[in-house]
Amino acid sequence: MDITSFLFPKNEVTFIKSTATMREALDQMEHHSYTALPIINDNGKYVGTMSEGDLLWKLKNTPGMNFDNMHQVPISEIKNRFHNESVSIHAHMEDMLALAADQNFVPVVDEEGLFIGIIRRKDIIAYYIRNITD
Structure with missing residues (x-):
């Protein structure tokens, strides 16, 4: 199976x-009810997960740090604290599954490292639940 069928663009x-601030990251997480977000640089490359x-x-x-500053x-x-690995859009399903076991989502990049989307663990689980036969 091709991993592109799971791609959330x-x-x-x-x-x-x-270039975002700590407050911007927190606000995005709160607004979308997410616990983590991919970080993309100005060139469109995936650089990590916050x-x-x-x-x-x-x-x-951080001494003196509070919500106001x-x-x-x-x-x-x-x-x-943790590095979420990305996969190439051409990765094998097994490579993506190994990462999804430890990450809520797997960032997907193209040949040049440009961020093109994510594969969500919940979508993988839902797929396998729908397709399990006894």
């Missing part, structure tokens, strides 16, 4: 730019 994905945990640890471990902190200054 970039134009339908909520992501943040690598999670609620990353934001929380930054808030906890989060807009001053660029997300580039926030350490990502």
